Amino acid sequence: MKTTYRTLSLSALLLLGIYSCKKGEVASTELQSYGITDSTVAIASDSISSVAGMKVKDKQFVKTADVNMEVQDVYNTTISIEKSVQELGGFVVKSNLHSNVTSEDTYNTSNEHAMLIKKYQTENTMQVRVPTEKLADLLTLINNNKLFLNSRSITAEDVTANIKYSELEGKRTQKTSENIAQLKTNKDKVALDDSNMSEGNLQKLSTMNMADDLKYSTVDIYIKEPKFRIAEIAITNTNTIDNKYKYNFIYDAKDGFVYGFYLIQRIIVGLITIWPLVLIALALIYFLRKRKMTKSEQSNLKE
Incomplete structure (x- = not known):
């Protein structure tokens, strides 16, 4: 044993x-x-960053990037980036290109011509979205246009738990819908069904947004030129034109005569408008003079 x-x-x-x-x-x-x-x-991984092309087993990442750099020509770089994004299967969300003018002066070159000199600096703020698997390629293409890189950040947010939670919430909503269907039809059932449907729609929207963020990475790009540019613009000499038409004696004399004639008319019309006041003033003057004459006659009689 x-x-x-x-x-x-x-x-x-x-x-x-x-x-x-x-x-x-x-x-x-x-x-x-x-x-x-x-x-x-x-x-x-590409030579830019291992984060851009990072893949981890059983993990899902939402990737974003932010690039701030100086380039030789903002306009040409913008066209190049937009073309690269399109070729990689992405799209441009926004592109705000503008020039900041620091000074503007006009110099007369002849009686008819002048030259407008503008000193300016061009910059552009862009936001593009590109397929996540092409993010590293886009960052490489962007990097090829730089003169100086001010900053660059790449973020890979782990959303694996969020995706799992979204799946569980979808199942919960479906189960709730089945339970509501077994209830007796009344106002409460309608309200519950409507609330559950609304929650389900929000959950679907959240899932769609998550799927879109996983499929496309967002890249914010700020580019500017390191130095000011000078623009020379040929314009008309406005001083000569102003002097030419600044004073015309015959026209101004005629205009002054007409204005004086209308001024007299306005004065006459104004006097006609206040005729009661004029009448009262005349009456007061007549009364005061008559009273003064009466006093004078009384003084003579006393003497």
């Missing part, structure tokens, strides 16, 4: 040891798998 028990114990220990070795081999294989993935990424 004891011999049988010892035999069974040894067999169990042997099996346990074999299982432990197998388990260790599986764990090592998984770690090696992750190691191979990481090293492959490091080798396959």
Whole structure:
């Protein structure tokens, strides 16, 4: 009996040891798998950044980038970037190119011509979206246009848990919809069904946005020229034109005569408008003069 028990114990220990070795081999294989993935990424990554082309087993990343740099010609660089984005299967969200004028002076070159001199600096703020697998390629193409790189940041946000949560929420909404369908039709059921449908729509929208962010990476780009440019624009000498038409004696004399005639008319019309006041003033003057004459006559009689 004891011999049988010892035999069974040894067999169990042997099996346990074999299982432990197998388990260790599986764990090592998984770690090696992750190691191979990481090293492959490091080798396959572009020279710009390993983050842009990073891939990790069982992980999902939303990638974004921000580039701030100086270029030789903003306009030509903008055209080049837009063309590259299109060729990579992406699209431009916005492109705000403008010139900041620091000074503007006019110099007369003759009686008829002048030269407008503008000192300005051109810049552009862009936002583009490109397929995530092409992000590293786009960053490389952008980098080829730089004179000086002020800053560049690349972000890879792990959204694996968010995706799983979204799937669970979708299942919950579906289950809730099935439970509501079994209820007796009344106002409460309609309200519950409407609320659940609204929540389901929001969940679908969130899923669609997440899928879009996973498919396309967003890149914000700010480019400017390192030095000011000078623009020479031929224009008309406005001073000569102003002097030519600044004063015309015959026209101004005629205009002054007409204005004086209308001024007299306005004065007469104004006097007619205030005739009651004029009448009262005349009456007061007549009364005061008559009173003064009466006093004068009384003084003479007394003497």
